[in-house]
Amino acid sequence: MRGISITEPGEADVLQATDVQAPTPQSGQVVIDTVAAGVNRADVMQRKGFYPPPEGASPLPGLELSGTIREVGPDVDGWSVGDEVCALVDGGGYAEQVLAPAAQLFPVPQGVSVRDAAGLPEVACTVWSNVFMTANLQPGEVFLVHGGSSGIGTMAIQLAKAAGATVAVTAGTQEKLAFCRELGADIAINYREQDFVEEVRAATDGHGADVILDNIGAKYLPRNVDLLATNGRMVVIGLMGGRKGELDLGKMLSKRAAVIATSLRARPPREKATIVAAVREHVWPLIDDGAVRPIIQGTHPLDRAADAHRELEASGHIGKILLIAREAHGL
CATH class of the missing domain: 3.90.180.10 (Medium-chain alcohol dehydrogenases, catalytic domain)
Incomplete structure (x- = not known):
């Protein structure tokens, strides 16, 4: 063959x-x-x-x-x-x-x-295992997925909306953001022109994100932690933005937040x-x-x-x- x-x-x-x-x-x-x-x-x-x-x-x-x-x-x-x-x-x-x-x-x-x-299979298993089985996204919570127009992102938008969450996404073009909105995204942020921390906070009256699904890694780590709400959960599934970054444990403790790194294949x-x-x-x-x-x-x-x-x-x-x-x- x-x-x-x-x-x-x-x-x-x-x-x-x-x-x-x-x-x-x-x-x-x-x-x-x-x-x-x-x-x-x-x-x-x-x-x-x-x-x-x-x-x-x-x-x-x-x-x-x-x-x-x-x-x-x-x-x-x-x-x-x-x-x-x-x-x-x-x-x-x-x-x-x-x-x-x-x-x-x-x-x-x-x-x-x-x-x-x-x-x-890959996107459904990745999103369900990380967003729901690991991060335990609940109805009414705020969910942010980076790369909302990707395979994982488009599945995450749909499943989070079906679960009753408020969905925020980042993407790099207006075309991609428009498509994310068609799928159900409530907050669509152009990461090339906007600060996703400020945009999500403004759209949620300062609450921030209860769950973040991140495939960027080190580049976004400090800002993701800033955005996490009290009892927030961030799941890192990729390292497109680097492997090593500083984690502010003081902020994590004050928010009672969790950062979890997982992979599916292994x-x-x-x-x-x-x-x-x-x-x-x-x-x-x-x-x-x-x-x-x-x-x-x-x-x-x-x-x-x-x-x-x-x-x-x-x-x-x-x-x-x-x-x-x-x-x-x-x-």
């Missing part, structure tokens, strides 16, 4: 289509004939040599995909050959066939194409299975009902993965970018 290999750490051109060995399912696993795979910042970090796959995972990039089950391994219940699914995987999503744990499978939601379902299988089960219970019904939807910017053929990475790194997109491995009915 064909897959996308990283020939060496580097820029997008190191992503090359090569012949790789087709996977064989072991206990608790299935093999999926891939229709589409989601492209994520974690894939870029892996390509550059900064985010190696967990032990035992495929060396190929790709953390989410959609398609049909080709083969079912031993000790798998509830799934059959031919089922249309999407999946959260530890790696290997950029390939024509992908090995996936049965505990990390989702059915393709009603009203969503098999192709577009590839853009759901979690053990049991934790991932728990997250997937929670997403199926709480998020999938919202997608089935049309209250939440995947936001897909565009697609590239699998063998043009380098172009997809260039588009992602240019940061002009809104929502998700997908790689297409094969055509499927209903696209």
Whole structure:
């Protein structure tokens, strides 16, 4: 089969289509004939040599995909050959066939194409596990997500609004901010022209943010802490703005606030299975009902993965970018 290999750490051109060995399912696993795979910042970090796959995972990039089950391994219940699914995987999503744990499978939601379902697992699991399972966002609270027009941001807006929160976002263009408002954002801030701390405080009568989802890291750390409300919770899921920053513990103590750093890929299988089960219970019904939807910017053929990475790194997109491995009915 064909897959996308990283020939060496580097820029997008190191992503090359090569012949790789087709996977064989072991206990608790299935093999999926891939229709589409989601492209994520974690894939870029892996390509550059900064985010190696967990032990035992495929060396190929790709953390989410959609398609049909080709083969079912031993000790798998509830799934059959031919089922249309999407999946959260530890790696290997950029390939024509992908090995996936049965505990990390989702059915393709009603009203969503098999192709577009590839853009759901990573963002749904990231947002639900961090914003709701970890930060415990409650109805009526103020929620801020940085990068509101990203794949994670567009999912976070929709889920936070569905939960009854007041949603604030940052983005870098008026077009992106307008799209965030269409998704339900109440406060939309152009980080190039406005101070998000001042804007959120002004919009909330000085209250600030109860929960912040941050993928920037060190660059925003002091200002995020300034913005946290009493008993506020900040979850850091990325380091696009640097790894090292000063944390004012005095402010944290006075606010009784929490700063939590998490990642999804490195979690053990049991934790991932728990997250997937929670997403199926709480998020999938919202997608089935049309209250939440995947936001897909565009697609590239699998063998043009380098172009997809260039588009992602240019940061002009809104929502998700997908790689297409094969055509499927209903696209």
